[in-house]
Amino acid sequence: MRSVRTAVAIVVAGALAAPAVAVFPLAVSTSRFLDIAGFSGRWFASAAEPFWLKSIELSIVLGIGAATAACVIAVPAAYAAATGGSARTTKCLDGLAVATLVMPVIALAVGYFRMFGESDARVLFLADTTLCFAMPYLSLRMASARLSDAQLQAAELLGATRLGAMFAIWIPNLWRPLALGWVLAFLTSWDETVLSVFVAAPGTTTLARAIWETMQRERDLTAAAINALSAPLLSTLLVVLLGVPSSRGSAR
Amino acid sequence: MEGWSREVKSVRHLAYTAPALVLLAVGFGWPLVLLVVGLGSNGFTFPARLIVRVEMTTIELAITVSVAATALATALALVVRNLNEWVRRTVFFLCLFPMGVNIAFRVFGVQYLLSPEGPLVATAEALNLSLNPGALLFTRTATTIGLIHWTFPVVVPLMFVAATRLDEATEHAALLLGAPQRAVVFRVILPQLGPAIATSFTLSFCLAYGSFITPAALGGINDVTITRLIGSFLADGRGADASAAAVVALLGPTVFVLLFWLALRAARMSTMSTRHLSAER
Numbered sequence: 001m002r003s004v005r006t007a008v009a010i011v012v013a014g015a016l017a018a019p020a021v022a023v024f025p026l027a028v029s030t031s032r033f034l035d036i037a038g039f040s041g042r043w044f045a046s047a048a049e050p051f052w053l054k055s056i057e058l059s060i061v062l063g064i065g066a067a068t069a070a071c072v073i074a075v076p077a078a079y080a081a082a083t084g085g086s087a088r089t090t091k092c093l094d095g096l097a098v099a100t101l102v103m104p105v106i107a108l109a110v111g112y113f114r115m116f117g118e119s120d121a122r123v124l125f126l127a128d129t130t131l132c133f134a135m136p137y138l139s140l141r142m143a144s145a146r147l148s149d150a151q152l153q154a155a156e157l158l159g160a161t162r163l164g165a166m167f168a169i170w171i172p173n174l175w176r177p178l179a180l181g182w183v184l185a186f187l188t189s190w191d192e193t194v195l196s197v198f199v200a201a202p203g204t205t206t207l208a209r210a211i212w213e214t215m216q217r218e219r220d221l222t223a224a225a226i227n228a229l230s231a232p233l234l235s236t237l238l239v240v241l242l243g244v245p246s247s248r249g250s251a252r
Numbered sequence: 253m254e255g256w257s258r259e260v261k262s263v264r265h266l267a268y269t270a271p272a273l274v275l276l277a278v279g280f281g282w283p284l285v286l287l288v289v290g291l292g293s294n295g296f297t298f299p300a301r302l303i304v305r306v307e308m309t310t311i312e313l314a315i316t317v318s319v320a321a322t323a324l325a326t327a328l329a330l331v332v333r334n335l336n337e338w339v340r341r342t343v344f345f346l347c348l349f350p351m352g353v354n355i356a357f358r359v360f361g362v363q364y365l366l367s368p369e370g371p372l373v374a375t376a377e378a379l380n381l382s383l384n385p386g387a388l389l390f391t392r393t394a395t396t397i398g399l400i401h402w403t404f405p406v407v408v409p410l411m412f413v414a415a416t417r418l419d420e421a422t423e424h425a426a427l428l429l430g431a432p433q434r435a436v437v438f439r440v441i442l443p444q445l446g447p448a449i450a451t452s453f454t455l456s457f458c459l460a461y462g463s464f465i466t467p468a469a470l471g472g473i474n475d476v477t478i479t480r481l482i483g484s485f486l487a488d489g490r491g492a493d494a495s496a497a498a499v500v501a502l503l504g505p506t507v508f509v510l511l512f513w514l515a516l517r518a519a520r521m522s523t524m525s526t527r528h529l530s531a532e533r
């Protein structure tokens with residue numbers, strides 16, 4: 001019975017992951033189309049061309065910048081909410097953070113287009129930071145609800161300032177949810193296609209936009225090679241930080 | 253003195269939250285306000301029945317996807333919860349692996365799997381099956397498959413965590429009292445998973461509803477979603493039409509999340525009143 005359940009679970013999870021796993025055979029295919037034929041490293045060589053390198057560089061800079069900015073802004077906000085901040089402000093922030101997750105990004109793209117017209121990387125940075133904010137904020141909000149505030153109270157009694165207690169106690173205790181929030185925020189920015197397609201000027205090409213436009217027009221499988229290199233790293237990082245939920249408790 | 257310290261405290265809290273409030277006001281609130289405010293001054297040119305049809309298609313698609321993704325995630329979480337550590341790790345990694353691949357490429361992964369040169373057609377031919385997966389490309393089914401593939405990794409951690417928190421004692425008690433397995437699933441396990449299922453359903457609905465890349469790459473001409481409509485308006489330079497359609501697009505998730513919140517509140521109120529009654533007794 002257990003072996004049947006194991007097989008069913010692996011088959012279902014594998015089938016749902018198949019479109020993503022397809023990057024590996026497609027990355028080494030000799031064909032220019034979505035077809036596996038022969039074995040070649042040409043798409044890996046093509047990934048080193050200036051067009052792709054520039055888009056990868058922009059995506060990495062935007063991803064790291066937006067994820068870090070989102071964390072820098074989210075940490076004090078989540079800390080204030082966890083340590084008895086105004087209930088109204090907390091509710092407002094919680095609602096807005098959830099709203100950024102559930103609202104269609106294309107509606108936001110139309111708004112950005114009305115605000116800025118065709119824009120450069122600075123506007124993408126603002127948009128990405130806004131969309132990334134919810135990841136560290138909600139991750140910290142959920143984790144801090146399970147954190148005992150005895151240490152914070154003790155630190156305060158011993159004369160620590162609020163800011164000092166945040167850096168010395170709160171953040172070190174919550175480094176894992178914070179790191180998870182950073183990785184999720186980076187992935188949000190790394191994967192963000194709609195804003196870069198509709199809002200960014202032609203010269204501002206992120207990797208997601210380059211993949212989308214190239215795959216539609218040219219049938220170039222360089223995108224498969226890039227994803228074959230980046231996906232194992234990003235997915236492993238995500239799973240390690242998220243932790244496999246265990247029956248002995250929550251996510252470790 | 254107390255009033256002064258409370259004032260200082262609230263100023264400090266404001267300093268902590270102000271950057272977040274400013275970011276969300278400028279980066280999220282203001283663009284959406286501009287959309288709504290600009291609606292009156294710029295007339296749109298598409299017929300209302302078009303937007304109704306497109307909105308209905310989008311909602312139908314989003315409901316199908318969210319039901320399927322939630323059901324799959326729930327079933328998988330229940331299947332793996334008592335299995336070996338390495339099996340759970342493998343399954344969890346497989347479920348989350350797609351998140352590392354750009355969505356702009358994953359939709360072409362779905363295209364590859366369904367294409368005439370893809371593995372599904374080859375398998376169907378090898379097994380002499382009358383199925384033709386190639387015929388699914390650029391149809392609503394292909395969009396549904398693509399969206400399930402997209403939303404599943406997002407909802408699966410929610411269901412895995414909820415499944416690990418199930419009260420096994422109640423389950424064992426029900427089995428010891430002779431309840432059949434099906435009754436245990438429907439009357440003991442699923443009610444405990446209720447909040448996680450509702451959250452997963454709402455989240456996958458909103459993601460599927462607002463998705464642009466997947467319907468644009470996999471959908472056909474008869475199943476245009478609201479996001480595809482906005483995208484085509486933007487590509488044609490019809491800014492006013494895009495704004496009007498974007499305002500309509502905002503309504504779907506807003507109404508849905510509001511309903512979810514009301515349902516959650518009603519459930520809490522009912523739990524509280526039940527507890528209150530039992531305390532009185």
